Amino acid sequence: MNRYSKFLLIFVLLAGGLAQAKQPPKAAKFTTEDCLACHNDASLTKEENGKQVSLQVKEEQFKNSIHGSMFTCTDCHKDVTSVPHESTPAKPSCAQCHADEQKAYDSGLHAKARAAGDHEAARCTDCHGDVHAILPASDPASKVSHKNIAATCGACHGQQSVMQQAGETTRPFSSYEDSVHAKLVAAGNEKAAVCSDCHGTHDMRRVSDPQSPVYKTNVPATCAKCHAAQKAEFMTSIHGQAIAKGNLHAPVCTDCHSSHMIKDPKDPASTVSSENLVTNTCAQCHENVKMSREFGVTGGRAGSYLASYHGLATLRGSKIAANCASCHGVHNILPSRDPNSTINPAHLVQTCGKCHPGANANFTASKMHLDAHAADIGSKAVALIRRFYLLMIFATIGGMLLHNVIVMRRKLVDIRNGHIHISGGARNVLRMSFNQRLQHMTLLLSFFVLVATGFALKYPESWISLLFFNEVVRGTLHRIAGVVLMLVGIYHLYYVSATREGRKLVMDFLPEWKDVTDTKDALFYYLRLSENRPMFKRFSYAEKMEYWALIWGTVIMGLTGIMMWAKVEFGNHLPRWVIDVATAVHFYEAILASLAILVWHFYMVIFDPEVYPMNWAWYDGKITYDLYQSEHPLDVETLTQAIEAEARAQAQLQAAAEAKEENVSGH
Secondary structure, eight states: OOHHHHHHHHHHHHHHHHHHHHSOOOOOOOOHHHHHHHHTOTTOEEEETTEEEEOOOOHHHHHHSTTTTTOOHHHHOTTOOSSSOSSOOOOOOGGGTOHHHHHHHHTSHHHHHHHTTOTTSOOHHHHHOOTTSOOOTTSTTSTTSGGGHHHHHHHHHTOHHHHHHTTOOSHHHHHHHTSHHHHHHHTTOSSSOOHHHHHOSSSOOOTTSTTSTTSGGGHHHHHTTTOHHHHHHHHHSHHHHHHHTTOTTSOOHHHHHOSSOOOOTTSTTSTTSTTTIIIIIIHHHHTOHHHHHHHOOOOOHHHHHHTSHHHHHHHTTOSSSOOHHHHHOSSOOOOTTSTTOTTSTTTHHHHHHTTSTTOOTTTTSSOSSOOTTOOSHHHHHHHHHHHHHHHHHHHHHHHHHHHHHHHHHHHHHHHHTTSSOOOOSOOOEEOSOHHHHHHHHHHHHHHHHHHHHHHHHHOTTSGGGGGGOSHHHHHHHHHHHHHHHHHHHHHHHHHHHHSHHHHHHHHHHSOOHHHHHHHHHHHHHHTTSOSOOOOOOSSOHHHHHHHHHHHHHHHHHHHHHHHHHTHHHHHTTSOTHHHHHHHHHHHHHHHHHHHHIIIIIHIIIIISTTTTTOOTHHHHSEEOHHHHHHHOTTOHHHHHHHHHHHHHHHHHHHHHHHHHHHHHHHO
8 A cells, every 4th residue: 555545544534533423423212101201290281372281191092092003202203302301392293294184284274264363273183183192083082083073173163252253153063963964974874974075174175265175066076975876967967067067057966955954855944845945945046037037047937836736736735746856857957858858748748647647748738837927828817817806806805895884884773773673582483494404504514624624725834724734634624525515516406406495495596686676775775875674585685696606606616626636637638727727716716705704694694783693593494583574574475484383383382281271170
């Protein structure tokens, strides 16, 4: 080795030794037990943000945690080089091992909220728990296990004070708690959706963020994680096609089912239940004038549906009447021009047949939506019927009320002045025979049941509906009473044609010119324009009007009721709009009949001052002679029969008294 080589070797050795002398000594590897020798003390604390924070680590929890089974303390607290250590170690970063999760968290709304100064916004430990006791999501005791996710999120999102500070509300969380998803989770269902299934885990974003899983255009894909089949149907529908084109006005899953308070469709509180679908859910868009103008979609569809037979049945409380989804489909909604649409003409018989077995093409030919302003004959006819009956009800009932007020006023004045004497004598004039009373009572009971059940069906939310439990009971009783009413009507036809008593009854009810003059004379008398009290035969003009109105109403209500009951049979042979017209007539005729009984008939048998508080002829068929002579002085036959009957009764009494006297004297 020459001098140069020796010099180079000495230099290298000296340089290497110097470099090794400058390196810090290698940190010692401490065990978990070394750290727990101090950190098992509950009094060990430090001050953080003005608060004393415990530094105690519970040995059992740490060793059972996911970290304790994999690492030692110094794997996270890398700056600890001695035991005990003099300075407080820096707080370790989860990103040391969870870089991807940290990156996702940093892009989420929680990290952004903390960066903006909201120290209540969630951090890793708020969701996963104490860093020394973190359990894997698969552990049922973990804060992020499937069954505990909602409660973990609710620690903030269910606290009013926390949400108010963040400018938010607790409503989403409380709504979720009452949803079908939450109930399934509580029942142990591991697949039911929890917060993180929809909103994501670490990178939760606002609903307005296009990258959020709950952003409108992303909602179908988010729901598809559990409801893939429904999503596939939806994306082929007119709504799904519109969303795919970027039309944010088109509905997605949450627009119909709601976002957090999703309920079973059979639940009456569900937004897609039969009770709410038409008026609350579909109407959001299809009753919206702005939507119809902007996208050329026909507006007022909820209103025109409710005016139809199906809509009226729904308003009556029917749970089986067809609603929007029954005809248009649920997720696969398509315009009628699409060959795959359930309301395409080629499929209507099948669609209608789901509820109306036996329906043919004629049954499905008319419009299902009735628009009072539409140009089709059905809509025009229903609108015309409505206007006609409203005018009829106003004029008829108003006229009856005015007539009764005029009559009552004059009679009360005459009673006060002694011109009319209300007799309390015996009721000896036979006004109604037993047969007539039986018909009247059956008619009375069936009419009252029809009115009560009919209006309970029409207004299921009213107090009267509570008397009949549910729509099935109301509907059954209504039909039974309708059949009874029609049977009474049929029997009455037999009675007035096949019996002498009945033929005389109908002959006495026939209108004549005298009824016109009697009406004039009565009004003149009761208005004090004349002092000549009108003189009626067996039946006055008022009673004749009521009788023939009853006949007319029974026929109309019977025919329209049968058409509504057998709608398929009639609809197969008649235009469908005829059923809608029959429904409208049935409803308004019922109002007219009910008001007429209250205002007209009840006045004559209850509130007329000469019979108050009751004309008992409906019960035993009799009234007093004085009253009958005052009201019907021209019915000589009845008055004569009453006198003769009274004379016979007196003679019988006299004979009985004489027989009794002879019997006493004989003894």
